[in-house]
Each structure stands twice: as structure tokens, then as C-alpha cells.
Amino acid sequence: MNKQIVILALAVAALAGTVIVVAQDEPIDPRILTYDKGPDKINVSKYPAEMQKAYKQFATKCAKCHTLARAINCEFAVDDEWERYVKRMMRKAGSFITPDEGKQIFEFVTYDSKIRKRALYDKKLAETNAK
Numbered sequence: 001m002n003k004q005i006v007i008l009a010l011a012v013a014a015l016a017g018t019v020i021v022v023a024q025d026e027p028i029d030p031r032i033l034t035y036d037k038g039p040d041k042i043n044v045s046k047y048p049a050e051m052q053k054a055y056k057q058f059a060t061k062c063a064k065c066h067t068l069a070r071a072i073n074c075e076f077a078v079d080d081e082w083e084r085y086v087k088r089m090m091r092k093a094g095s096f097i098t099p100d101e102g103k104q105i106f107e108f109v110t111y112d113s114k115i116r117k118r119a120l121y122d123k124k125l126a127e128t129n130a131k
């Protein structure tokens with residue numbers, strides 16, 4: 001085979017590989033991408049000491065595969081939603097989130113939602129109770 005064709009074929013293969021990797025890593029859902037662009041920190045200075053500690057777990061473990069912003073700006077607010085989702089993320093994360101860390105993260109996100117997302121939390125709770 002001609003050298004140029006070989007190089008071209010390799011370039012095409014590399015490009016195709018990149019496209020496949022991107023397609024797997026990036027959430028297809030534009031809703032999720034907007035979470036990624038929001039604030040990437042929570043001011044926890046007024047939270048109780050154990051919540052400030054749990055925030056550190058959250059900020060480390062939940063920023064391994066995507067921005068922490070995604071976990072901060074998502075629309076989960078009530079305990080049930082968080083329980084389901086933290087478990088889902090723990091399954092994805094395999095061994096890097098231990099059950100104890102998962103519990104601390106759950107405690108943090110549910111506490112934080114009741115403060116930072118109070119309006120959304122109340123709305124969702126009212127909707128659940130109306131069912």
C-alpha cells in the first residue's frame with residue numbers, strides 16, 4: 001500500500017476512535033450539560049461541622065467523572081431522588097465510593113437541598129403528597 005494511504009487510513013481510524021469515546025463519555029442530554037456550566041462550589045461556611053466534613057467527601061468523590069457543578073446544579077432535591085441517584089453513582093464508581101462515604105454524601109446532599117434548593121424541595125414534596 002502507498003504510504004500516504006496508510007497514513008490517511010490511520011488518521012481516519014484515530015478520528016473514529018475519538019468520536020466513539022466522546023459519544024460514551026459525554027451525556028447526550030443537553031439538560032445535564034447546562035448543570036456542568038453552573039457554579040462549581042457551595043458555600044458551606046454556615047453549615048454544621050459534620051456537614052462541612054461531608055462536603056469534602058462530596059466534592060472529591062462526585063467530581064471524579066464529571067464536574068462537581070453537575071452534582072451541585074442538578075434538579076434532585078427530595079431524599080428519595082437522592083437515595084436513588086447516589087446509589088446509581090456508587091454503582092458506576094465501583095469501588096471508589098465506599099458505603100460509608102456514600103452515606104455521608106447522601107447526608108450532605110439531602111441537608112444541602114433543604115437549604116439551597118428549599119423552594120424546589122417544597123414544590124416537589126407538595127407534588128408527592130398530592131399524589
Ligand code: HEC
Nearest residue numbers: 027032061062064065066070071074075086089092093105
Ligand atoms: C464513575 C463515574 C461517576 C461518578 C464517580 C459520579 N458520577 Fe454522576 N454521572 C456520571 C455519568 C456517566 C453521568 C451521565 C448520566 C447518567 O449516566 O446518569 C452522570 C450524571 C450525574 C448527574 C445528572 C443526572 C441527571 O439526569 O440529572 C448528577 C446529578 C450526578 N451525576 C451526580 C453525582 C453525584 C452526587 C456523585 C457522587 C456521589 C456522582 N455523580 C459521581 C458518572 C459518575
